[in-house]
Amino acid sequence: xxxxxxxxxxxxxxxxxxxxxxxxxxxxxxxxxxxxxxxxxxxxxxxxxxxxxxxxxxxxxxxxxxxxxxxxxxxxxxxxxxxxxxxxxxxxxxxxxxxxxxxxxxxxxxxxxxxxxxxxxxxxxxxxxxxxxxxxxxxxxxxx
Amino acid sequence: xxxxxxxxxxxxxxxxxxxxxxxxxxxxxxxxxxxxxxxxxxxxxxxxxxxxxxxxxxxxxxxxxxxxxxxxxxxxxxx
Numbered sequence: 001x002x003x004x005x006x007x008x009x010x011x012x013x014x015x016x017x018x019x020x021x022x023x024x025x026x027x028x029x030x031x032x033x034x035x036x037x038x039x040x041x042x043x044x045x046x047x048x049x050x051x052x053x054x055x056x057x058x059x060x061x062x063x064x065x066x067x068x069x070x071x072x073x074x075x076x077x078x079x080x081x082x083x084x085x086x087x088x089x090x091x092x093x094x095x096x097x098x099x100x101x102x103x104x105x106x107x108x109x110x111x112x113x114x115x116x117x118x119x120x121x122x123x124x125x126x127x128x129x130x131x132x133x134x135x136x137x138x139x140x141x142x143x144x
Numbered sequence: 145x146x147x148x149x150x151x152x153x154x155x156x157x158x159x160x161x162x163x164x165x166x167x168x169x170x171x172x173x174x175x176x177x178x179x180x181x182x183x184x185x186x187x188x189x190x191x192x193x194x195x196x197x198x199x200x201x202x203x204x205x206x207x208x209x210x211x212x213x214x215x216x217x218x219x220x221x222x223x
Contacts, residue, residue: 009158009220010151016218017175017210024209025182028202 068093069111073100083133091126098123149174161218168211179206 042050064081066073073096075081084092093112097103098119105123109116152174159167172179183203187195 006154007151009154012221013152013157013218017171017214018178020210020213021175021179021182021206024206025202028205 066092066096068096068101071101075100079134079137079139083130083137086133087126087129091122091129094119094122095126095130158220160214161220163215168214171214172207172210175210179203179210182206 045053062076062078062081064075064078064085066075066081066084075084075096084095087095094108097108097111098105103111105116105119109119112119152171156167156170160171180198180203183199183206184196185199185202187197189195
């Protein structure tokens with residue numbers, strides 16, 4: 001009697017283990033099949049598909065260097081650089097010094113030997129000019 | 145396949161179901177051949193030859209699954 005009971009447990013356990021392993025194996029096989037269907041090795045990609053995964057560094061490609069009073073000033077953006085380049089030198093210096101080098105009107109006036117108010121006025125006028133130039137060239141304002 | 149192999153003794157089965165490490169190791173060892181057979185997959189090389197190899201990933205997953213299932217869901221059914 002004890003023997004048969006023992007055997008029953010052993011049989012149950014054996015069946016249980018085999019069932020678990022078989023199911024899991026089938027599950028894994030199915031997973032592999034699914035992956036084979038959906039994934040593609042990199043070697044199999046065509047050149048154009050491969051290109052989609054690439055990125056290019058764009059550092060320094062649209063940077064323009066101006067020189068003010070012997071100081072190099074880097075302006076990023078082709079359109080903006082063009083707009084600044086077409087300004088007369090005096091106005092350009094004010095814009096570059098105040099917006100790209102972060103100087104105050106007073107500092108600029110000391111550097112250029114002009115009265116502070118002249119700088120301030122020139123700055124505002126130039127900004128307006130820049131705006132008109134950019135609008136004319138089709139500059140799009142970023143959405144707010 | 146496992147017909148001629150000696151069955152696992154009942155105390156070991158019960159200990160394994162209770163999470164005993166040595167007992168679980170014994171069970172896994174007992175089923176090792178079966179697990180390897182299940183995890184064996186054909187592999188084609190670039191010349192078209194087919195090899196059979198044991199997928200280690202799959203083998204480990206099967207082992208883990210077996211241990212997990214024995215501990216969490218094996219119950220002795222009463223007659």
